[in-house]
Amino acid sequence: LSRATVRQALQQLESRGLVTRIANRGVFAGQSPGEPGWVIQNPEGFLENAIGHQNHAVTTTVLRHGPVILPGFAWQALQVPENTAGFELVRVRFVDDRPALYSVNYSPPSLVPVIAGAADVLAGQASLTRALAAAGYPLDGAHRTIRAVAPPAEVAAALGLPRTTPLLHIRSTSWTPARIRYDVYDTWVNSEVIPLQIDVNTT
Numbered sequence: 001l002s003r004a005t006v007r008q009a010l011q012q013l014e015s016r017g018l019v020t021r022i023a024n025r026g027v028f029a030g031q032s033p034g035e036p037g038w039v040i041q042n043p044e045g046f047l048e049n050a051i052g053h054q055n056h057a058v059t060t061t062v063l064r065h066g067p068v069i070l071p072g073f074a075w076q077a078l079q080v081p082e083n084t085a086g087f088e089l090v091r092v093r094f095v096d097d098r099p100a101l102y103s104v105n106y107s108p109p110s111l112v113p114v115i116a117g118a119a120d121v122l123a124g125q126a127s128l129t130r131a132l133a134a135a136g137y138p139l140d141g142a143h144r145t146i147r148a149v150a151p152p153a154e155v156a157a158a159l160g161l162p163r164t165t166p167l168l169h170i171r172s173t174s175w176t177p178a179r180i181r182y183d184v185y186d187t188w189v190n191s192e193v194i195p196l197q198i199d200v201n202t203t
Contacts, residue, residue, distance in 0.1 A: 019026040029114040045129035057097065060124035065157065067112060074184045077173040087112045091124065092158050100194040102151075103187040111137070111182060132182065140177040146170050146196070155188045158168040168196060 010027055013019040019027050019123045068088040075084050087107040093100050105128060107115055114135045120126035129139065149169040168189040175181045189196065 045127055045182055057095065059094045059097075061092045061094070062122055062124045063092060065089045065115075065122050067116075068106075070106055070108075073171070077184045078106070078108045078181045080108055085109060085112075087115045088116065089122070089128065095194055098193045099161075099190065101187055102155045102158050102188045103185055106184045108182060111135070128183075137176050137182045139174050139181070140179075142172050142174040144170055144172040149188075151188050159188070161190065165190075167191075 003038065010021075014021055014027070021027050021030055064086060067085050070078070070080070072082075073083055074086065078084075078086070080086070086109055087105075089105040089107075091103050091105075095102065101136040111132070114132070115121065115128070118126070118128075118131045121128050121131050123183075133139065146185050147169045148166050150163055151159070151161065151165065153163060153169045155167070156165065159167075161167075168191050170187045170189065171184075172183075172185050172187070173181055174183040
C-alpha cells in the first residue's frame with residue numbers, strides 16, 4: 001500500500017474514534033464508539049456502512065419493486081424525459097429487529113433489466129450499491145439533501161411510528177465517474193435507532 005492510502009485509512013479510523021494517535025509513539029486501537037451511525041457521505045450504502053460499524057443484525061424487508069413511471073423529481077434528477085418508465089425498489093431496513101429506515105430507490109430505464117435480474121437484491125439479501133457497481137455503475141459522487149420532516153402515512157406505518165414523529169428525510173442523486181446519473185433515492189431515517197454520522201477532514 002502507498003503511504004497516502006495508509007494515511008487516509010488511519011484518518012478514517014481516527015475520525016470514527018476507533019484508533020488514537022499519540023505524537024511520537026504511533027496509532028493505537030481504541031474502544032469502539034458506543035453508538036454507531038450511518039456515515040452519510042460515504043460511498044457505501046446503508047447495509048455496508050452498518051456492517052462496517054459492527055451492526056451485524058441488519059436485515060431488509062422489500063415491500064415492493066418493479067417498473068414504474070418515474071415521479072417528477074426522479075426524472076429531473078436522472079435527466080431523462082418526463083413520464084419515463086424506470087424501476088422502483090421500496091425497502092425497510094432493520095437494526096437489531098428495530099425499523100431504522102424506509103427507502104425508495106428509482107433507477108433509469110437502462111438499469112431496469114439489471115435490477116429486475118438481481119434476485120438477491122429484490123429478496124433483501126444483497127446490496128443494491130454493490131450490484132450496480134458490478135453492472136458498471138460505480139459511485140463516483142452524489143448530491144444529498146437532509147431535512148427533518150413528519151413522515152408520510154405509508155412511511156410511518158412501515159416504521160411503526162406515529163405520523164407526528166420527526167424523521168430525517170434524505171434525498172440523494174448518484175452518478176458514475178462518467179457523470180452518468182443512475183440512482184435517486186428517498187430515505188426516511190429514524191435517528192433514534194441509527195443516527196447519522198458526518199466525518200469532516202481536509203484530505
